[in-house]
Amino acid sequence: MxxxxxxxxxxxxxxxxxxxxxxxxxxxxxxxxxxxxxxxxxxxxxxxxxxxxxxxxxxxxAPRTGLLESLLVRLGVAGHTARLLAAAPVLRRSWLAAVVAVLLLSVGAAHTVRDGEFPTLFLALAPLLPLAGVALSYGPALDPTYEMAVVAPMHGFRLLMIRTAAVLGVALGLNGLATLALPDYGLRALAWLLPALALTAAGLALTPRLGPVLAPSLTAGAWVGLLVVADALRAGAEAPLAPFTAAGQGVAAVI
Ligand SMILES: [Zn+2]
Structure with a gap:
């Protein structure tokens, strides 16, 4: 050179x-x-x-602060709580995309195949989304902060409640938006709300006994089984499935 x-x-x-x-x-x-x-x-x-x-x-x-985390902090959520919330698997884009896809499909089905007075497929699927979200928020297999949570000076139950509140907020909000897309059914399209809360509560209550995978799986299986039985027992093709009748809603509210 x-x-x-x-x-x-x-x-x-x-x-x-x-x-x-x-x-x-x-x-x-x-x-x-x-x-x-x-x-x-x-x-x-x-x-x-x-x-x-x-x-x-x-x-x-420097740890990277995500959009959601900084938004939560700005809204007054404590920094450590905001990080735990933002790390929840359910708040990731892939999960949200899956939930939105399921809702779009079931809303689309309710619009194209109108069987009876109730959007049955939508009402059957919508309660499973918050349950699955809670299940995916906790446990060594799926939670990226699981090891941190185990050793953190914070009660596991408090973390579970924080996560559950976040999941319910997101899932119920998305379900609610999907319900708005079914105005023909009126308030009947909201018949998923009480079953959703009942399934989530049942899944949480069973988690300490059966573990974070089996408990929500059994709960979801029981819901599907209940719907199949209710479909076999209903009076006619136009009649609502038992969980979506006034009695069924009452049972869900009690749970
Ligand atoms: Zn040179």
Whole structure:
């Protein structure tokens, strides 16, 4: 290599004062010339370099605050609670997309196949979403903060309640929006709400006994079984399934 960046140019380069086009040739040359990089390191102010490295180091180590987490903090939620909430698997985009897809499909089905006075498929699926959300929020397999939660000076029950409140808030909100897309059915389209709360409560109550996978699975299975039995027992094709009648809603409210 015959040409090298003149030393006065390197001084200017180090101060950030070298102007184009000399800057471009210096940039291009420095990537391929160790000798000029050596000279540049010698003429650079070590204090400026060190503070630069420190800033970069701090930036790389700093925990990244997500959009949701900063929003929660701004709304007055304590920092550690906001982090636990934001780490909930249910609040991730993939989960939300899955919930929205299920709701869109069942709302679409309610619009195209109108069987009776009730949007049966929608009412059958909607209560399962908050239950699945709670199940996915807790447990070593699915929770990225599980190990942190186990060793944190915080009661596991409190964490479960925080997560459950977050899941219910999101899932019930999305279900509610989907209900608005079914105005033809009126208030009947809200018959998922009490079963949703009943299933979530039953799943939570069984979790200490059966574990975070079996408890919600059994609860969901029982709901599906109940719907199948109710479908076999109903008076006619137009009659509502038992859980969506006044009596069924009462049972759900009691649970
Ligand atoms: Zn050079």
């Amino acid at each position: 015959s040409w090298h960046v003149p030393e006065e140019d390197l001084h200017a380069y180090a101060r950030g004062e070298l102007a184009a086009p000399a800057l471009w040739s210096a940039d291009a040359h420095l990537t391929s010339c160790a000798r000029c990089r050596g000279v540049l390191a010698e003429v650079s102010d070590p204090v400026v370099l060190d503070t630069g490295w420190e800033r970069l180091d701090a930036e790389l180590d």
